[in-house]
Amino acid sequence: MRAWIGAHEVLNDDDLVELSLGLGTPPELWLGVEGETAEEQAARLDAGADILASDPDLAVPLTALAIAAIETYAATARRIPAPRRAPRVGVAR
Template sequence: MRSFIGTHEVLDSNDFAELVLGTDPDLWLGVEDETSEERAARMDAALDILADDPTLITHVAVVTISALEEHVRQLAARWGRTTAVAECDAADRIPTLRQAGGAR
């Protein structure tokens, strides 16, 4: 099955996150082996974007939590263990999201 957001086809979870946020998820999550200078530049850019659109933080938080949950599941599967990560919507763990009209 193919998924679309507007006229854009979603090929993977990274595409989905980028279409939802309007920015590359790597801006918020970072990349492997980035230098301290690259991290500082990335964080400055992220702060500028959030200054322009403070409501974006809700979506960034949900995407970040989801990415962390998936990473924990992958690590647990690799080690042959189960995880304590609950199978629920990431927004459920951020009480202010619903009050602020956040992602759902």
């Protein structure tokens, strides 16, 4: 089954995010990619700042993208239980 947003076919999850939010830029520009260097990150953030400076209306869909990324991460992150404290012996109450 094919999915379409407007006249564009959705080929994968990245297409879905990009087309549904109407960013006109790849989500990786805003979210980064795993393993990017500090230099690559700085360049990506500079490009994003330039784009936002020229099109402030992108702030709303970018905020939605960030929220969706955080919610996805929170839902899939491995839960690590907090360590339990050992009972204290010999402490007056």
